Amino acid sequence: MGFNTRDALSEFWASTISKLGVALIILLFAISAYVLISYPTNFGTQFWNRPQHWADNPKSVPPTWVQYFTSVQKPKHQILETDFYTERNRGIRTLEFTVSFNYRADELPQFTSFSISKLTHWADPPIIRLNLERPDGKKIEDLLVIPIPYPSGNYTPPIVKYVESPYRVFLPGSSAVHNAISSFLRKEFDNIAVTPLEVAASGPEKYIFGVPDSEGSFKDILKGRYELEVVVETFDDRDTVESVKFVVGGKVYGFMGTDVLGRDLSVGLLFGFPVALFIGFITSTITTVIGAVMGITSGYMGGKLDTLIQRISDILNNLPQLPILIFLVFILGQNIWNIIGVLIFFGWSGLTILIRSMVLQAKEEQFIEASVAVGASSRWIMARHIFPQVAPFIFTQMIFYTPAAILAEAALSFLGLGDPSLPTWGQILERGYRSGAIFLGYWWWIVPPGLLIVLTALCFVFIAQGLEPVVNPRLRRMR
Amino acid sequence: MLLQISDLYMSYLTIRGEVRAVDGINLSLESGEALGIVGESGCGKTSLSLGITRLLPENVSTFKGSIVLQGQELMGIPRDRFRREVNWKKISMVFQGAMNSLNPVVKVGPQVAEPLIIHMGMKKEHAKPKVIEIFETVGLPEETYDRYPHELSGGMKQRVVIAMALILNPPLIILDEPTSALDVSIQAQTMNLLKRLKKERHIGMIFITHDIALSSDISDKMAVMYGGHIVEMGSAEQVILSPKHPYTQKLLASTPRLRSFSQPDFIPGAPPDLVNPPTGCNFHPRCHMAMDICRERDPPTCYPEEGQRVECWLYGDKDE
Numbered sequence: 083m084g085f086n087t088r089d090a091l092s093e094f095w096a097s098t099i100s101k102l103g104v105a106l107i108i109l110l111f112a113i114s115a116y117v118l119i120s121y122p123t124n125f126g127t128q129f130w131n132r133p134q135h136w137a138d139n140p141k142s143v144p145p146t147w148v149q150y151f152t153s154v155q156k157p158k159h160q161i162l163e164t165d166f167y168t169e170r171n172r173g174i175r176t177l178e179f180t181v182s183f184n185y186r187a188d189e190l191p192q193f194t195s196f197s198i199s200k201l202t203h204w205a206d207p208p209i210i211r212l213n214l215e216r217p218d219g220k221k222i223e224d225l226l227v228i229p230i231p232y233p234s235g236n237y238t239p240p241i242v243k244y245v246e247s248p249y250r251v252f253l254p255g256s257s258a259v260h261n262a263i264s265s266f267l268r269k270e271f272d273n274i275a276v277t278p279l280e281v282a283a284s285g286p287e288k289y290i291f292g293v294p295d296s297e298g299s300f301k302d303i304l305k306g307r308y309e310l311e312v313v314v315e316t317f318d319d320r321d322t323v324e325s326v327k328f329v330v331g332g333k334v335y336g337f338m339g340t341d342v343l344g345r346d347l348s349v350g351l352l353f354g355f356p357v358a359l360f361i362g363f364i365t366s367t368i369t370t371v372i373g374a375v376m377g378i379t380s381g382y383m384g385g386k387l388d389t390l391i392q393r394i395s396d397i398l399n400n401l402p403q404l405p406i407l408i409f410l411v412f413i414l415g416q417n418i419w420n421i422i423g424v425l426i427f428f429g430w431s432g433l434t435i436l437i438r439s440m441v442l443q444a445k446e447e448q449f450i451e452a453s454v455a456v457g458a459s460s461r462w463i464m465a466r467h468i469f470p471q472v473a474p475f476i477f478t479q480m481i482f483y484t485p486a487a488i489l490a491e492a493a494l495s496f497l498g499l500g501d502p503s504l505p506t507w508g509q510i511l512e513r514g515y516r517s518g519a520i521f522l523g524y525w526w527w528i529v530p531p532g533l534l535i536v537l538t539a540l541c542f543v544f545i546a547q548g549l550e551p552v553v554n555p556r557l558r559r560m561r
Numbered sequence: 562m563l564l565q566i567s568d569l570y571m572s573y574l575t576i577r578g579e580v581r582a583v584d585g586i587n588l589s590l591e592s593g594e595a596l597g598i599v600g601e602s603g604c605g606k607t608s609l610s611l612g613i614t615r616l617l618p619e620n621v622s623t624f625k626g627s628i629v630l631q632g633q634e635l636m637g638i639p640r641d642r643f644r645r646e647v648n649w650k651k652i653s654m655v656f657q658g659a660m661n662s663l664n665p666v667v668k669v670g671p672q673v674a675e676p677l678i679i680h681m682g683m684k685k686e687h688a689k690p691k692v693i694e695i696f697e698t699v700g701l702p703e704e705t706y707d708r709y710p711h712e713l714s715g716g717m718k719q720r721v722v723i724a725m726a727l728i729l730n731p732p733l734i735i736l737d738e739p740t741s742a743l744d745v746s747i748q749a750q751t752m753n754l755l756k757r758l759k760k761e762r763h764i765g766m767i768f769i770t771h772d773i774a775l776s777s778d779i780s781d782k783m784a785v786m787y788g789g790h791i792v793e794m795g796s797a798e799q800v801i802l803s804p805k806h807p808y809t810q811k812l813l814a815s816t817p818r819l820r821s822f823s824q825p826d827f828i829p830g831a832p833p834d835l836v837n838p839p840t841g842c843n844f845h846p847r848c849h850m851a852m853d854i855c856r857e858r859d860p861p862t863c864y865p866e867e868g869q870r871v872e873c874w875l876y877g878d879k880d881e
């Protein structure tokens with residue numbers, strides 16, 4: 083490029099705004115690099131958009147750090163998983179797992195669930211029983227009894243089950259649990275009779291984690307150490323269960339909370355970084371390259387080619403973009419490449435018109451004529467003599483176009499036209515909006531993706547602002 | 562014979578009509594010889610040079626005649642081959658205003674190296690020693706290579722441009738007002754450089770200017786152009802010391818002289834409109850010696866002296 087690179091850099095570095103921009107962009111890149119290294123490539127399809135993956139998470143809960151702003155101690159999310167068991171023989175062979183946990187929150191957990199993974203049986207399927215011992219010494223016997231169903235049709239042992247996705251029971255939804263609680267209450271607290279239906283209506287957690295007051299209503303939380311015993315009664319000595327899991331669903335989760343499917347928003351938001359940068363950079367680079375090549379060719383070659391390029395640009399430039407974007411993405415399919423392609427298709431024309439007008443002026447310079455006299459080809463002249471004249475302008479345009487592309491993708495995603503295999507900030511916003519997060523006050527679902535979009539756009543604007551004093555004298559000269 | 566141009570016609574199409582900028586020109590040049598072409602603005606000097614180098618503007622409507630360079634006819638060569646084989650290799654050019662002939666955003670060294678890269682397929686780093694060598698020839702220091710044009714003085718830029726014209730060692734250089742944007746002392750330096758190069762390298766030069774004095778300094782032959790015609794051509798001495806055409810006489814008389822009491826003369830009227838040239842001799846409306854025949858018939862080509870050629874009825878046979 084024409085100007086002295088070192089001077090240009092020091093000029094750029096002199097302003098605070100460009101330092102801020104550079105710091106932000108380094109941060110964006112660092113996060114993106116981390117995500118690219120640590121996330122699987124099929125994150126979108128295999129994890130983010132697969133509800134089973136998030137089944138153990140609490141739904142629509144705020145981030146953990148909101149605790150610091152309230153006096154009420156909300157339950158933390160606890161996943162208690164163990165693969166350690168002791169084998170006993172009391173008439174029949176049993177495998178016994180034990181998990182214990184502390185419960186110190188002031189509120190009930192959002193839910194409780196139990197799951198087992200990879201069960202192998204050779205003869206009749208085992209029966210699984212859950213016993214829960216509470217801090218007050220009372221024990222809920224047979225809180226849950228799971229008769230593993232027989233396999234259908236003919237089978238040859240061993241039967242291996244629940245490998246891909248575990249067998250999961252949500253305690254609030256299980257009538258067996260309701261019955262167990264009802265009989266537990268009748269047995270342990272003399273004057274309290276609660277029907278299974280009432281348990282179902284209020285949720286079993288109220289009684290599991292609660293103690294009755296003098297009037298017999300369960301308002302207080304029983305804090306302390308709970309111990310869950312999982313007994314697997316087997317009918318063959320070779321039967322195994324790999325692991326069991328008990329989840330005490332929290333009312334706060336992670337660093338960014340969860341959405342209505344229980345997805346950890348911090349994971350999705352992080353994944354949005356590389357996707358946003360990717361969309362921004364690919365789109366802006368290709369757009370400016372096409373725009374510049376078209377503009378320079380159009381301006382320098384002139385004639386019919388010029389007319390053709392300019393008329394196409396005029397048409398593209400004057401079509402209303404958003405409706406056509408929606409239309410095209412709808413027709414072509416919601417694929418990230420289609421979105422990028424459509425953005426490029428409509429992006430280059432404006433730059434082409436601008437560049438052409440600058441080239442028209444630049445090509446009248448005598449050194450261009452001199453170069454023609456030297457015998458340089460048109461391509462050589464365009465690359466060596468015309469391009470450097472407009473390069474600073476093209477460069478700033480590229481930086482300006484990056485946030486524009488990111489915002490355009492966010493807009494499309496928000497309209498539900500994003501690529502479903504790649505979670506983006508726009509899509510997270512869209513899901514939040516669709517799920518009524520705004521009306522329900524789930525701010526942690528709406529604010530962070532919005533802020534991140536703005537922040538990313540801002541970062542590029544800062545850099546472009548910082549570059550302006552560097553390239554402006556030249557721009558002024560050429561305009 | 563280095564260059565032989567015969568019956569060269571060139572005209573532009575404008576909204577007003579066809580402009581006959583070069584209207585039947587004949588001239589010849591030997592190697593190591595400098596031909597000065599003088600004439601007022603719009604007489605076709607620059608059009609002639611553009612015609613020779615085939616840098617035709619888009620609106621050229623007629624371009625015919627014969628240009629033979631070193632025995633090779635250039636007119637029939639297709640444009641692309643001309644660009645590759647003739648431009649700069651055979652004929653290079655120094656443009657008006659050296660400062661504008663250099664790309665402000667590219668260092669001068671690589672710019673001078675461009676012909677080597679384009680025509681010889683050289684790599685930039687191999688071209689560098691050749692560029693520095695040619696810089697030495699024109700009296701530029703080696704470090705000029707890494708300078709931008711704005712870091713050089715006018716005279717240095719002029720040398721850079723001349724160096725660029727020399728780099729492929731072409732047999733013919735066309736200099737189109739090479740010194741018009743320079744002050745007098747730099748002009749003198751540049752002229753001395755050109756004279757030295759002409760002698761050392763045995764290059765043919767076509768020196769286009771409106772400054773007769775400057776032209777006479779370097780030229781062996783001189784041609785005076787008026788309205789697309791060469792009205793007078795001869796050795797520099799003949800044209801300066803015994804001009805035959807009334808236009809040449811008036812032109813010389815209009816030059817102010819030091820230590821002379823006579824006022825410089827002037828030429829009345831305006832240059833001819835080349836869309837609608839006057840009938841007969843182009844110059845007759847301004848000519849103080851115009852005769853009736855001048856208004857009616859094109860002037861004949863006459864040879865009043867050995868090696869001197871004039872297009873004027875004063876020296877022709879009017880009865881023919």
